[in-house]
Amino acid sequence: MKKTLVKALAVWMACAPFAARASDGRCDYKQDWLSSACERVMRVARDGTWDLYLTGYGWHIDGYDDPGSLNANSWGGGAGKHWTDMNGNQDILFAFAFLDSHKNIQPIGGYARQWYTKPVLGGLSLGGGYFAGFTARSDVAHYLPLPLALPIGSVRYRRASAMATFIPRIPGINKGDVAFFWGRYEF
Structure with missing residues (x-):
């Protein structure tokens, strides 16, 4: 149980910066493909x-x-x-x-x-x-x-x-x- 919790926390910490950036509607990444992917996901979630x-x-x-x-x-x-x-x-x-x-x-x-x-x-x-x-x-x-x-x-x-x-x-x-x-x- 303890190892599973540690693994889940590590994954969450790795993904948190991307989730935080996307949650406020910003998809302005330096790579165009990443911005485009973020915009597609945000459009589905929102609309x-x-x-x-x-x-x-x-x-x-x-x-x-x-x-x-x-x-x-x-x-x-x-x-x-x-x-x-x-x-x-x-x-x-x-x-x-x-x-x-x-x-x-x-x-x-x-x-x-x-x-x-x-x-x-x-x-x-x-x-x-x-x-x-x-x-x-x-x-x-x-x-x-x-x-x-x-x-x-x-x-x-x-x-x-x-x-x-x-x-x-x-x-x-x-x-x-x-x-x-x-x-x-x-x-």
Whole structure:
């Protein structure tokens, strides 16, 4: 418990200057890409519309000794906000928690960018993009926040989306590939 608290405090201290600067609406960093990223996040936080997330399935594809012994029912949920640009693409902030492969709680949160096709058939569109953020697992550094960046894809019908990502095998971290699926409803 004490080590976990120290780790959490260290992460908070490292992120505090960025959070403080962004919280007062200033995104005037010396690097243009950092200012642009800050402005996107602030726009979603300030002007975005709320979302509801429900998680549901983790497919353990290959590399596992006994994939049947792992939890595929990744039940959980959370909330987020999105902002839609004039082309129908979205910037998304999200946070949710779910049951991982070993039935332990795994939180995740961050920023996502999705580009969508033009809607067809009364509102059906496909989306693709990426997300970057943090997660934490009990079996990897005992809940030390871990940065991640992964691709995402989605099928959206009006306000409801089925979304997915692919988590590749990383030696020393996980034993195989995983496809993770969740749903999102835009209010």
